[in-house]
Amino acid sequence: MKYGVIGTGAIGGYYGAKLAKAGCDVHFLLHKDYEYVVKHGLRVDSVDGSFLLDNVNAYRSTVDMPQCDCVLVCLKSVNNHLLTTLLPPLLKNDTLVVLIQNGIGVEDDVQELFPNVSLAAGLAFICSAKTEPGVVNHQCYGYINIGNFSCQNQSMIDDVVNDFRIAGIDANEVEYQEARWKKAVWNMPFNGMTVALNTQTDTLLRYPSTLRLIKEQMMEVVNAAKACGVKNIDESFADKMIDNTINMTPYSPSMKLDYEFGRPMEIRYLYQRPIEMARKMGFRMPKLEMLMDELLFIQDSM
Amino acid sequence: MKYGVIGTGAIGGYYGAKLAKAGCDVHFLLHKDYEYVVKHGLRVDSVDGSFLLDNVNAYRSTVDMPQCDCVLVCLKSVNNHLLTTLLPPLLKNDTLVVLIQNGIGVEDDVQELFPNVSLAAGLAFICSAKTEPGVVNHQCYGYINIGNFSCQNQSMIDDVVNDFRIAGIDANEVEYQEARWKKAVWNMPFNGMTVALNTQTDTLLRYPSTLRLIKEQMMEVVNAAKACGVKNIDESFADKMIDNTINMTPYSPSMKLDYEFGRPMEIRYLYQRPIEMARKMGFRMPKLEMLMDELLFIQDSM
Numbered sequence: 001m002k003y004g005v006i007g008t009g010a011i012g013g014y015y016g017a018k019l020a021k022a023g024c025d026v027h028f029l030l031h032k033d034y035e036y037v038v039k040h041g042l043r044v045d046s047v048d049g050s051f052l053l054d055n056v057n058a059y060r061s062t063v064d065m066p067q068c069d070c071v072l073v074c075l076k077s078v079n080n081h082l083l084t085t086l087l088p089p090l091l092k093n094d095t096l097v098v099l100i101q102n103g104i105g106v107e108d109d110v111q112e113l114f115p116n117v118s119l120a121a122g123l124a125f126i127c128s129a130k131t132e133p134g135v136v137n138h139q140c141y142g143y144i145n146i147g148n149f150s151c152q153n154q155s156m157i158d159d160v161v162n163d164f165r166i167a168g169i170d171a172n173e174v175e176y177q178e179a180r181w182k183k184a185v186w187n188m189p190f191n192g193m194t195v196a197l198n199t200q201t202d203t204l205l206r207y208p209s210t211l212r213l214i215k216e217q218m219m220e221v222v223n224a225a226k227a228c229g230v231k232n233i234d235e236s237f238a239d240k241m242i243d244n245t246i247n248m249t250p251y252s253p254s255m256k257l258d259y260e261f262g263r264p265m266e267i268r269y270l271y272q273r274p275i276e277m278a279r280k281m282g283f284r285m286p287k288l289e290m291l292m293d294e295l296l297f298i299q300d301s302m
Numbered sequence: 303m304k305y306g307v308i309g310t311g312a313i314g315g316y317y318g319a320k321l322a323k324a325g326c327d328v329h330f331l332l333h334k335d336y337e338y339v340v341k342h343g344l345r346v347d348s349v350d351g352s353f354l355l356d357n358v359n360a361y362r363s364t365v366d367m368p369q370c371d372c373v374l375v376c377l378k379s380v381n382n383h384l385l386t387t388l389l390p391p392l393l394k395n396d397t398l399v400v401l402i403q404n405g406i407g408v409e410d411d412v413q414e415l416f417p418n419v420s421l422a423a424g425l426a427f428i429c430s431a432k433t434e435p436g437v438v439n440h441q442c443y444g445y446i447n448i449g450n451f452s453c454q455n456q457s458m459i460d461d462v463v464n465d466f467r468i469a470g471i472d473a474n475e476v477e478y479q480e481a482r483w484k485k486a487v488w489n490m491p492f493n494g495m496t497v498a499l500n501t502q503t504d505t506l507l508r509y510p511s512t513l514r515l516i517k518e519q520m521m522e523v524v525n526a527a528k529a530c531g532v533k534n535i536d537e538s539f540a541d542k543m544i545d546n547t548i549n550m551t552p553y554s555p556s557m558k559l560d561y562e563f564g565r566p567m568e569i570r571y572l573y574q575r576p577i578e579m580a581r582k583m584g585f586r587m588p589k590l591e592m593l594m595d596e597l598l599f600i601q602d603s604m
Contacts, residue, residue: 196596197596197600199599199603203603204599207599207603208598209594209595209596209598209599209602210596210598210599212595213592213595213596286588286592287589287591287592289518289589290518290588290589290592290593292511293511293512293514293515294498294511294515296509296510296511296512297509297512298499300509301501301505301509
C-alpha cells in the first residue's frame with residue numbers, strides 16, 4: 001500500500017510517521033517545513049516512545065508525488081477548497097481518501113468535488129501539536145476510528161485499519177454517521193464555548209450555568225443526530241462525555257487554539273453544516289445556532 | 303405631593319432634581335454623595351438646559367425622611383433586597399411606589415415583600431450618567447412611561463404623571479404588562495450581547511450573524527410576551543427597534559457599563575425572571591436562556 005499524506009502537521013505528521021516507521025511506503029506533502037524535514041527528518045516526541053524518521057519522502061507539491069492507494073487528508077477543513085488542485089495527482093481508479101478532519105459534512109462536500117472517489121472519515125482521538133519545524137509532540141491518546149463513507153471495496157478499509165494496527169495505532173472501523181455525530185456531541189459545545197467565553201473545558205464545567213448550557217447543547221446534538229437517522233446516541237452518552245471531560249486535565253480544544261493564534265476557525269464543518277443538515281430534517285438547534293452566530297461575529301470582527 | 307427618591311444616581315438624581323426645580327417637595331436618599339450635595343447642591347448638566355439645585359432635602363437614611371405620597375425607587379435592581387429596610391419609613395397608607403428599574407418581575411417581587419403597597423412601573427427612556435459626586439450628566443431623551451401595577455387610586459397615578467409634565471418631562475401612563483415587555487424587546491438582546499461579545503450596539507448590527515441573532519432574540523421576547531398575555535407586540539415592533547438602533551450613535555447599554563466597571567449585572571430581572579415567567583406559560587426562549595447562562599458565567603468568573 002502506498003500512502004499519501006496531505007497536511008503534515010500534528011495529525012498527518014503523527015499518523016504518517018508511525019505508518020512509515022512500521023515499513024509502509026508513505027509520501028508526505030510539506031509546506032513550510034519542507035527544507036527542514038529533508039535535511040533533518042521528521043521527529044515524533046511521543047508519550048508512547050519518541051523516534052526520528054529520516055529519509056522522509058517529502059514533497060513540495062502533489063504534482064511530484066506518486067499515485068497512492070490511500071491518501072490521508074489532514075488539512076484543517078477551512079482549507080478544503082485546495083483539494084481540487086492538491087488531490088488529483090495522487091488519485092488512481094481505486095484510491096481511498098481518508099478525511100482525518102473535524103466536523104460534519106466534510107465527506108459530502110468533498111464527494112461533490114470528486115464524485116467517483118472512494119471516501120472514508122478518519123476520527124482521530126489524539127492530543128498532539130506541531131511544536132517546531134519537523135517535530136510533532138504527541139501528549140496523549142492516539143487512537144483512530146475509520147468510518148466508510150463511499151468505498152465499495154471493503155478490503156481497502158480493512159487494509160488501512162490493518163496497517164494502522166501494525167504501526168501500533170489502535171484503529172477500528174466504525175459506522176460512519178454514528179461516529180461523526182458522536183464526536184460532534186463533544187465537539188460542538190466545547191470548541192465554540194471555550195472561544196465564546198474565552199476559557200477552558202474545566203472552567204466551563206465548574207459553574208452551574210455553563211454546565212447546564214453545555215448539557216443542553218449536547219442534547220441538541222443528540223436530538224439532531226436522531227433527526228438525521230442516527231438512533232443509538234442518547235442522553236447517557238452526553239452525560240458520559242461530561243463526566244469524562246470533568247476528569248480530563250484543563251483542555252483547550254482545537255478551535256480555541258485556532259482562535260488564540262488568530263487562525264481561521266472551523267465554523268463551517270463544526271457548526272454550519274450539521275445545523276443545516278438537522279434543519280433540513282426539520283430539527284432546530286437554537287443554542288448551537290446562537291453559538292455559531294457568536295463565533296462568526298468573533299471571526300469576522302477579530 | 304411629597305416625593306421620596308431612593309437612589310439619587312443617574313436616574314433618581316435627574317427626575318428628582320427636575321421635580322424639585324419645578325417646586326415639588328422632594329426628599330433624596332444619598333449615600334456616598336451626601337456630604338457633597340449638602341454643601342454644593344445637586345447639579346444637572348443637561349442637553350435641555352443645565353441647572354443647580356441647592357438646598358437639597360438630603361438624607362443619609364430613610365429613617366430620617368418624612369413619609370411620602372410617592373416614592374421613586376431608582377436603585378439598581380440588584381439592590382432590591384435593601385428595600386425591606388429602606389422603604390418602610392417612607393410609607394403611609396396610600397403611598398405610591400414607582401419602581402424606575404430595568405427588567406421584568408420587579409413589581410411582582412416587591413409586591414411580595416409589601417403586599418399592601420401600591421406599585422407602579424416607571425420606564426425611563428433616557429441617556430444619563432452620574433459622572434462625578436453630585437453631578438448628573440443628561441445626554442439625550444428623558445421621557446418616562448408609568449405603568450400601573452397595583453394602585454387602586456387612579457388619581458394618584460394621574461397626579462404623578464401631571465407633576466412630571468409640570469417639571470418638563472414627557473410622561474405618559476401606559477399599560478403595565480405591554481410596557482415592560484416592549485422595553486424587554488430591546489433590553490434583553492442588547493444588554494447581554496454587548497457584554498457577551500464585549501462590543502457595542504452598532505457593531506452587533508453591522509455583522510450579518512449578530513444582526514440575525516439579535517432579531518431572533520427579539521422575536522423570542524415578542525413571542526414570550528404573547529405567551530404571557532400581551533398580544534399587541536409583533537414582528538414589526540422588533541424591526542422598528544432594530545432600525546432605530548442602527549440610526550442611534552454607538553451605545554453601551556447599562557449592563558455593559560456595569561460589566562465594564564466591575565459592578566453586579568441585572569441578570570435576574572433582565573433575564574431570569576422573564577425567562578421563568580414565559581416558561582411557566584409553556585414558552586421557551588432558548589437563545590436568551592443561553593445568553594443568561596453566558597452572563598451568569600461571566601459574572602461568577604469575573
